[in-house]
Amino acid sequence: MRVLLALGGNAMTNADGRARPEDQIAAAGVAMSAVADLLRQDVAVVITHGNGPQVGNLLVKNELAAAVVPPVPLDWCGAQTQGTLGFVLMNALDAELARRGIDRRTAAVVTRTRVDAADPGFARPTKPIGRFLPAEEAAVLIEHGETWEDRGAKGWRRVVASPEPLEIVDAPAVRALVDAGLVVVANGGGGIPVVRHDDGSLGGVEAVIDKDLGAALLARTVDADVLVIGTDIAHAVLHYGTPEARDVGVVTVAEMRSYAADGHFASGSMGPKVDAACTFVEQGGARAVITDLAHISEAVTGAAGTVVVPN
Numbered sequence: 001m002r003v004l005l006a007l008g009g010n011a012m013t014n015a016d017g018r019a020r021p022e023d024q025i026a027a028a029g030v031a032m033s034a035v036a037d038l039l040r041q042d043v044a045v046v047i048t049h050g051n052g053p054q055v056g057n058l059l060v061k062n063e064l065a066a067a068v069v070p071p072v073p074l075d076w077c078g079a080q081t082q083g084t085l086g087f088v089l090m091n092a093l094d095a096e097l098a099r100r101g102i103d104r105r106t107a108a109v110v111t112r113t114r115v116d117a118a119d120p121g122f123a124r125p126t127k128p129i130g131r132f133l134p135a136e137e138a139a140v141l142i143e144h145g146e147t148w149e150d151r152g153a154k155g156w157r158r159v160v161a162s163p164e165p166l167e168i169v170d171a172p173a174v175r176a177l178v179d180a181g182l183v184v185v186a187n188g189g190g191g192i193p194v195v196r197h198d199d200g201s202l203g204g205v206e207a208v209i210d211k212d213l214g215a216a217l218l219a220r221t222v223d224a225d226v227l228v229i230g231t232d233i234a235h236a237v238l239h240y241g242t243p244e245a246r247d248v249g250v251v252t253v254a255e256m257r258s259y260a261a262d263g264h265f266a267s268g269s270m271g272p273k274v275d276a277a278c279t280f281v282e283q284g285g286a287r288a289v290i291t292d293l294a295h296i297s298e299a300v301t302g303a304a305g306t307v308v309v310p311n
Contacts, residue, residue: 001043001044001225001226001300002043002044002045002046002178002222002223002224002225002226003038003043003044003045003046003224003225003226003227003228003300004046004047004048004215004218004219004222004224004226004227004228005031005035005045005046005047005048005228005230005296006047006048006049006050006211006212006215006219006227006228006229006230006276007031007047007048007049007050007089007230007293008049008050008211008229008230008231008232009049009050009051009052009053009054009189009211012024012027012028012031012049012050012053012054012085013027013053014026014027019053019054019056019057024054024085024088025088025091025092027293028085028088028089028091028092029092029095029096030293030294031089031092031230031293031296032089032092032093032095032096033096034293034294034296034297035047035093035096035183035296036093036096036097036099036100036102037297038296038297038300039097039102039104039183040100040102043300044178045183046174046178046183046184046186046218046219046222046224047089047183047184047185047186048185048186048187048188048211048214048215048218049085049089049185049188049189049211050188050189050211051078051081051082051085051188051189051211052189052211054081054084054085055074055077055078055081055129055189055208056129056130056131058072058077058080058081059077059129059130059131059158060130060131062141063130063131063133063137063141066140066141066144067140070144071141071144071146073204073206074129074160074206074207074208075192075193075194075204075205075206075207076204078188078189078191078192078193078208079110079192079204081188081189082108082110082111082188082189082192083108083110085185085188086108086109086110086185086188087108089106089108089185090106090107090108090185093106093183094106104181104182104183105181105182105183106182106183106184106185107177107182107183107184107185108184108185108186109170109173109174109177109184109185109186109187110170110192111168111169111170111174111186111187111188111191111192112168112169112170112191112192112193112194112202112204113165113166113167113168113169113187113190113191113192113193113194113209113214113217114165114166114167114168114169114194114195114196114202115163115164115165115166115193115194115195115205115207115209116163116164116166116195117195117196117205119161119163119164121161121162121163121207122161122163122205122207125147125159125160125161126159126161126162127159127160127161127162127207127208128149128157128158128159129157129158129159129160129208130157130158131157132151132154132155132156132157133148133155133156133157134155134156135150135155135156137156138155138156138158141158146158146206147159147160160206160207160208161205161206161207161208162207162208162209162210163193163207163209164213165190165191165209165210165213165214165217168186168187168191168217168218168221169194169202170186171221171222174186174187174218174221174222175221175222178222186218187214187215187217187218188211189208189209189211189214190208190209190210190211190212190213190214190215191209191214192204193205193207193208193209210272210276211272212229212272212273212275212276213272213275213276213279215227215229215276216276216277216279216280216288219280219285220280220283220284220285224285225285225286226285226286226287226288226289226300227276227277227280227285227287227288227289228288228289228291228296228299228300228305229273229276229277229288229289229290229291230291230292230293230296231273231290231291231292232292233292234247234291234292234294234295234304234305235247235248235249235290235291235305235306236248236264236265236270236273236274236290236306237264237270238259238264239264240264240266240270247306248306249306249307250302250307250309251306251307251308251309252308252309252310252311253278253281253282253308253309253310253311254311256274256277256278256308257278259274260274260275260278270290273290274290274308276288277289277290277306277308278308281308281309281310286309286310287302287307287308287309287310288307288308289302289304289305289306289307289308290305290306290308291304291305291306292305
């Protein structure tokens with residue numbers, strides 16, 4: 001069995017949402033302990049991850065230094081966090097494998113994902129990122145070419161495009177490493193968004209690819225049987241935040257799509273995870289599971305979490 005494990009960016013922080021280096025290292029240890037358990041059971045694992053809190057930290061550095069040095073572009077932020085989190089996850093997994101006496105090698109691939117330069121998201125950016133700033137601080141960044149919107153009393157916030165991922169450019173390298181038996185970390189943050197120019201070359205763009213849709217695309221690319229989306233809650237929940245709240249267990253794609261159409265899953269949190277899980281199963285996956293880090297091992301067999309299965 002081959003599993004694509006997608007770790008949410010918030011699953012790589014502590015319980016309070018802090019993303020200090022020590023918080024991320026500790027969270028990586030929890031996640032990689034579960035991965036090592038899977039490898040001991042002869043389950044092949046490919047790993048991807050979110051990077052929202054980590055990119056958020058880089059954006060704060062951009063803001064604080066904008067009057068001194070030019071801000072680092074968003075595609076560079078994605079590349080930097082892929083490298084950093086890949087390094088952290090490899091170290092954590094290597095330690096767990098050594099503890100169990102398992103002889104496996106790990107690798108991290110800085111991964112580009114192609115999007116369409118004509119994607120409508122570029123004409124009207126709507127994805128909010130980073131923190132709120134007062135107008136005078138946002139103005140400095142606007143002068144550097146960024147798009148910021150006035151959000152009223154909270155201040156100004158940056159918005160960027162969130163185009164649909166079309167192709168994982170570095171898929172051949174990822175597949176070669178996976179087929180060679182390595183545990184690969186790839187396509188973090190949905191991939192570094194790039195567009196193909198008329199001359200065939202690739203160039204990075206200021207955009208954010210939804211990490212869950214990127215995970216579903218990577219899962220199909222590496223021929224994964226199961227997609228596990230690791231987040232900070234054990235299940236998707238219907239009627240969230242109300243007295244009628246209930247966990248979703250095993251559910252068909254059609255049922256899950258119906259729940260989503262009824263508005264049960266927020267667009268900025270659980271909605272993309274549900275969409276990615278359904279898309280993966282609709283396109284031939286055996287099942288997709290949404291759960292927390294503590295239940296990853298059980299999730300692979302469908303014994304924990306919200307389990308989306310074919311109709």
